[in-house]
């Protein structure tokens with residue numbers, strides 16, 4: 001198999017088989033991320049994709065799912081993406097469900113009809129690392145799109161029948177803008193009505209512009225307790241009936257389907273941790289994190 005480090009795969013999707021069809025990230029400018037900083041974006045040559053598909057087909061010819069890597073494969077045009085999906089169907093004729101992650105802006109050059117064609121070929125679920133629905137925050141972290149872009153592009157996925165995830169990056173707006181980040185993100189996410197909302201907490205990793213800004217006093221990070229207050233505000237304002245998962249450092253499990261029926265329990269659990277949590281332990285867990 002041909003993989004380029006670092007290999008990030010969504011742990012909530014089947015993690016076998018994986019197929020790398022691009023490497024790196026076209027954007028590489030989000031201020032909290034260095035994941036692909038040493039990797040130039042490149043389309044995987046079709047010969048290597050076919051080599052890997054042959055290998056998967058020899059080992060698991062009846063595969064029904066596959067996860068496509070790397071950061072944002074849909075950056076390529078539909079005309080380039082379609083032949084890859086066709087090859088997957090050729091080598092793995094029982095394939096039913098193709099997963100990938102991508103950036104909101106990668107959908108701009110695709111029509112609903114393009115996306116419907118990709119769905120017909122098996123593309124069923126896309127994870128979008130949206131991070132925020134608040135324009136000030138999106139601009140501050142250099143995400144490269146606006147809240148309006150999020151609504152328009154997610155609307156195209158809905159129209160094409162492709163399910164999608166949206167992730168909220170807790171803490172990324174810093175202290176001054178925390179409330180607006182939470183409220184406006186919840187509003188935009190609710191309008192988009194994704195199948196799943198995921199939340200992760202900001203960790204300032206070495207080499208990220210945001211850590212350097214924090215060291216110069218230009219970015220005021222939230223404390224562990226403030227992160228939880230922001231997460232609670234986000235949950236309070238989120239009104240779509242999705243699955244909800246969180247990677248927060250708190251041990252209470254807030255993850256599961258049917259968000260609206262669990263919303264009050266999630267808020268109560270967050271309240272409890274805000275009042276009684278061990279913030280020193282949470283900070284220690286965060287300090288030991290190695291990647292997003």
Ligand code: SF4
Nearest residue numbers: 025028029030033071
């Ligand atoms: S967060 Fe995602 S889009 Fe932003 S630089 Fe990292 S990999 Fe690229």
